[in-house]
Amino acid sequence: MLSMKSCLSAFAAVLLLGQTFVAHAELPDFTPLVEEASPAVVNISTRQKLPSRAVAGNQAMPDLEGLPPMLREFFERSMPQVPRSPGGGRQREAQSLGSGFIISKDGYVLTNNHVVADADEIIVRLSDRSELEAKLIGADARTDVALLKVEGKDLPIVKLGKSDALKVGSWVLAIGSPFGFDHSVTAGIVSAKGRSLPNENYVPFIQTDVAINPGNSGGPLFNLDGEVVGINSQIFTRSGGFMGLSFAIPIDVAMSVADQLKAEGKVSRGWLGVVIQEVNKDLAESFGLDKPAGALVAQVLDDGPAAKGGLQVGDVILSMNGQPIVMSADLPHLVGALKPGSKIDLDVVREGSRKNLSLTIGSLPEDGEEVTSTGAPQGAERSSNRLGVLVAELSNEQKKSLDIKGGVVIKEVQDGPAALMGLRPGDVISHLNNQSIDSVQTFAKVAKELPKNRSVSMRVLRQGRASFITFKLSE
Incomplete structure (x- = not known):
């Protein structure tokens, strides 16, 4: 007969094995998803004719000898083609590779711009x-x-999902053509949502750790239900390759853009006409926030929707x-x-008190809103203060060019808090x-009464751009 100790050991082994099977069972099987979705994922190649120029017939080409056949073929295909022009020179062509996916049976395809x-x-x-x-x-x-x-007719199409329903930690999968290798499949999880990237203020990017490389751009990002939830667009990299940070355009945003492009050929966006900045701990303290x-309003553009609405x-x-x-x-x-013309309600804090403002959204200008920049204003009157700066009055012309009603210009920065800022x-x-x-x-009076050891805010315009900064005076 088996001893009690042997029975317990056997039971523990069975339990451990069962846990292992359960753990494996919880991992997703992407096979059905890939088989169903792959036919609607496409490779996109482009050609761009560059200005003609004379190229010597014996122009040196990169030495590809010694490379594996697959890599050699890839680089040869990727090189700019230079067919001969009638004049005997060669006409250059630039080529690029990317991915895309079919969203309608009659042939509409989404990709990156x-x-x-x-x-x-x-x-x-x-x-x-x-x-x-x-x-x-x-x-x-x-x-x-x-x-x-x-x-085309009866082309394979992808299923479209809702990017808003995505949760951080959810499994996602990408299909694309990295480096020209068609229908490569990579998987990972959603790392974050609503990411803003430099110069991309109007896209709340989905951040993932799915391996994305050149050629994946424009390809679909799927959830486990086989629905497209994003378009793979950008990566963060210091090496030129994948480093664990990939960004996808939410499909809700992409389809809204696609619908407008299809109907009108252009995209209209709402616009407030403000310059905003983040509220950090010191700014929150200086403005009396808990x-x-x-979003701190650093600048209100003249005659914009915000200015007309009282912001x-x-x-x-x-x-x-309410969001x-x-x-x-x-x-x-x-x-x-x-949409431009929409009515919105804003809940704001102004001088420590809560206010509700109602205003009408405008239309974002085609080329963005330019803020006038000027050189250093001139002035004669000066004042010294606790901040360690010499300041002067602004002329009426300078106020008009900067689109402000008041302010003082810094003429000289001395040793002290201003230099440290x-x-x-x-x-x-x-x-x-x-x-x-x-x-x-007014500046001298306010500066003289600044509190000690408490965050104080200052609004500064530099070359027409405004921002709030904070500082503390210890003496």
């Missing part, structure tokens, strides 16, 4: 290796979305139409998604400790 930008010819290669020439219906550089059209949150410099926007603004980047995402001659101070500065005298 940067995949097809400036292309003279766009070729879409299907999973059966057939190639179709595509027409560019429209593209939007701000969201990096492009809509193509190929001629915690860092919201002021120094207001902290806490919510829009909390946790990070300042949340505001452009929400405003940009609205990074202030420079030519900077304009328009607000100090939540008070408007309309003259050198």
Whole structure:
């Protein structure tokens, strides 16, 4: 007979084995998803004719000898083609590779704008290796979305999901053509949602750790239900390759853009007409907020929707139409998604008090809103103060060019708090400790009464761009 100890050991082994099977059972099987979705994922190649120039017939080409056949073939295919022109020289062509996916049976295809930008010819290669020439219906550089059209009937299509339903930690899968290797499949999880990237204020990117490389751009990002939830668009890299940070355009945003491109050939976005910045701990303290949150209005553009609706410099926007603004980047995402002419309600903090403002959203200008920049203003009257700066009055012309009603210009930065803050001659101070500065005298008075050991805010304009900074005086 087996001893009690042997029985317990056997039971433990069975239990451990069972746990192992359960753990393996919980891992997703991507096979059915890939088999169903792959036919609708396409490879996109483009050609762009570059200005002709004379090229010597014996021009040296890179030495590809010694490379593995597959890599040699890839690099040969990737090199710019130089067919001879009638004049005896050679005409250069630039080529690019990317991915895309079919969203309608009659041949509409979504991809990235940067995949097809400036292309003279766009070729879409299907999973059966057939190639179709595509027409560019429209593209939007701000969201990096492009809509193509190929001629076809009963083409395979992807299922579209809801990117808003995605949760951080969810499994996702990408299919694309990294480095030209068609229908490569990579998987990972959603790392974050609502990410803002530099110069991409209107896209709340989905961040993933799915391996994305050059050639994946424009390809679909799937959830476990086989639905497209994003378009793979960008990677963060220091090496040129994948480093664990990939960014996808939410499919909800992409389809809104595609629908507008299809219907009107362009995209219209909501616009407030403000310059905003993040509210950190020190700014929150200086504005009397319980915690860092919201979007601080650093500048209100003249005659814009915000100015007409009563929004002021120094207001902290806490919510829009009941949706909390946790990070300042949340505001452009929400405003940009609205149609021009939409009515919104803003919950703001102004001088320590809560206010509700109602205003009408405008239309984002085609080329963005330019803020006038000027050189260092001139002035004669000066004043010294606890901050360690010499300031002067602004002339009426300078106020008009900067689109401000008051302020003082820094003429000289001495040793002291101002130097530590990074202030420079030519900077304009328009607000100090939540008070408007309309003259050198007002500035000197407010500076003299600044509190000690408490965060104080200052609004500074540098070359026409405004931002709030904070500091503390210890003496």
